Amino acid sequence: MDEQQGPRERGARAEEARQVAARLHAEGVSGVLLTWVDNAGITRVKGVPVRRLEHAAAWGVGASPVFDTFLVDDSATRSRFLGGPDGDLRLHPDLDRAVPLAAQPGWAWAPADRYTQEGEPHPGCQRGFARRMAERAREWGLEFRCAFEVEWVAARAGGPAEEPDHPTQGPAYGMERMIDLSDCLRDLLRALDDQGVAVHQVHPEYAPGQYELSVAAEDPVAAADTCVLVRQTVRAVSARHGLRVSFAPAVEAGTVGNGGHLHLSPWRGARNLCHGGAGPHGLTSEAEAFLAGVLEELPALLAVGAPGPGSPLRLVPSHWAGVYQCWGRENREAALRLVTGSRGEESSAANAEVKCFDGAANPYLVTGAVIAAGLAGLAAGRTLPPEVHGDPATWPEGRLEQLGVRRLPGTVAESLAHFRRSALLREAMGEVLHDVLCAVRQAETELFAGSPPEQVVAATRWRY
Template sequence: MSTTTAEQGSFDASAHGSGSTGLPDGRPAGEPIAERLPAADARADRAARARVAAARLSAEGVEGVILSWVDNAGLARVKTVPVRRLEHAAVWGVGAAPCFDVVLVDDSFTTSHHIGGPVGDLRLIPDLGRLTKLAGQPGWAWAPADRFDQDGSEHPGCQRRFAQRMIAAAAARGLELRAGIEIEWVVALAGPPSEPPVYPSHGPAYGFNRLIDLSDYLRDLLHALDEQGLPVLQLHPEYTTGQFEVSTAPEDPLGAADTSVLVRQTVRAVGARHGLRTSFAPAVEAGGVGNGGHLHLSLWRNGQNLGKGGPGPYGLTGENESFLAGVLAELPALLALGAPSPASYLRLVPQHWAGSFQCWGRENREAALRLIPGPAGEGAGSANAELKCFDLTANPYLLIGGVLAAGLAGIDARRSLPTEVPEDPAVRPEGEIPRLPGSLAASLAEFRTSGLLREALGEPLFEAVGAVRQAELELFARHTPDELAAATRWRY
């Protein structure tokens, strides 16, 4: 279940700094961080910026810098360098094997038509504009990394670069997306991963008791997020035992994906300092309410929110309606990016506010697409849409890029939204409202026939994603729901 930003506040795009869709270093969203590595002027610029950043971090007691990327199984992988090596890493990168594009959630490997095996190497190039001193891990800083081939060309399997390409495609049309990914998690007392979780609080859903029981932990989490420059809109106990949710301010799509990685790292790090283990898995226990990773988004042109002031449903402009209609139509295939684990489908069931029906409705928490016009009189900035069917096993860069590709295709096709479903779709006669795929096998079949996503991702990345999904289906084919939840509980 989920309480969104619009329930206790708004999806106000101005909440994050100036509301600009640029990145923290002043670079417009979607602009590449480097054209090709051998360019002398680009190397000199990055070297100069890295020297300044390293000196500042060193003076603040930072010893090491974490460079992270997210694999196709949705796990954040890292390399680290001493802070004194940041300049070298920014110019020449850090080596990382391309086989990590086909690694599974249990750290075993598969292969694909284009990527896999022990041969080859890539360069991780940190995005210095997102370099952050970590409040939850004293002595460390973090930056997301883009991946390049050894000759400096863009690695075709880089998920973050895919997101940047889709952002650039939208920008070429004069369109901007502002986005935020809700973070839900469950905390348990630290212990062996083979044992069932022991919860530190059994307070009621959304209850004050749970907030009191973990007050020091949650206070430290708020402090850490603030120290890292992440504006928190709200933090609250969620529905299931030990569950919490945090929402941060909307930002440009690449920033939102980066923030999703950073927030989760911070939640986990602060929890560890309090003797807590963190799970972002979609099903911590089979049969219960799982953790979602709902995507909020709003479409803008020339500083105007296209979710307000138009002739379409609840003020949507025609362009915004077509964008959302394109996403809704592509959701069965997009689930392979946004609900990519076999465990995702333990969560994606009716009447759990998971968005398991392929429909839309105003403030309808059972619809996959929830339209949020925002409180009357608050202004156009609060209007947004929420995609509820996604969870935090998703690689956020694949998710952002895939949604953008589907939305832009919807605009090209001038799609219209189907008839609104204003009530719980589960109460309608069976089959009247289409269900989203109820298994990873079904969503993977939709993904493999999606020419739209194949073209957007490019053949190497598309095939690598499909290979990982197929291999994880086979990995967990004989697991019961309880065994599947246990096997993935502490991996995410």
């Protein structure tokens, strides 16, 4: 039995849960929502009365392992290890993250870790995978600060299902859009502040009805937790204003989709390794090797970070989606963008952004897989290839090949083939998680085989 599930640990968690439950009850909370994110990128949930939190913390809440094989349309597939009606797991809330939900009065939220009935960590637990990779990094003496950008498209609730009825039609990045949704965005900022989320900025994006919100960096697991909480809060606040939202990579065929960009920086103690080194733009040799490992593995990582049936519809050149396997300082067409920060702020602000990821991704899988790839680059002592300037899509014929710049996979089937062959990601995830991810990606590919873009978008628009 895992020591986290022994009698002493159960008793400690029960006592902590009693204190948390008392605090939540005093704040008017009646129920606690326990969430996990499945391999299709859907946030799943089970709720417990606040008075039941003590038992949930000590013994967990039952949930079938079949959710690991769910597809975006709620059908299910099978893998070699998971699928079908048999078995059960236990959801254990992370009490440190328990927080009342400002836009859902009477409810609180906590992310959950999944264990077997025998008390062992579930090998398919995505949150557990992210934690293992963060722990692996600590063995190198490294910690990571990560944050996800959250993009969404707002539409009027009750509008036509075929095409979103946007509440604002103002120019891209225009002030008019902030005026049209002023009350909703104000309430969103208030709700996130009440929930302890440190927001850096919010602004209208390029596509009709599209917005983006950025938050402060945290450790890899906490960053994924916050991504889940932010999306839930965006959805709940918007509903109170008569809006429904979509985080799907493609909301309307032929328009810019929703990204889910990951920002991260490796730190050794109090030093940001993306600054103060002798490498390109101040990268230390460790940061350069780490980022070179991520860059090398991007074709396989795309099956994790841009995994949805509609993800390829977003990966369009000259749309700042990062479709080329290259890097560049502040280059928004590169899949890996180096952000150095303003003069004087580099030591705290310098980081790298993975731009080719989107809103269909499971954020725990993203942080875990990116760290695994980067650590492999560090172990191999990799160096970055030459930096890319400008938009590779505009280059003369032959220059891409000359500079060794490749287009990232244009289909999920292609990125899945890279993922299947990735011994690095197979070892990091473990056989069970790697295998079930392959099964879900394959089943979704077959589900939408031959479907035109409009049909893919319509089927997935409101699933994320």
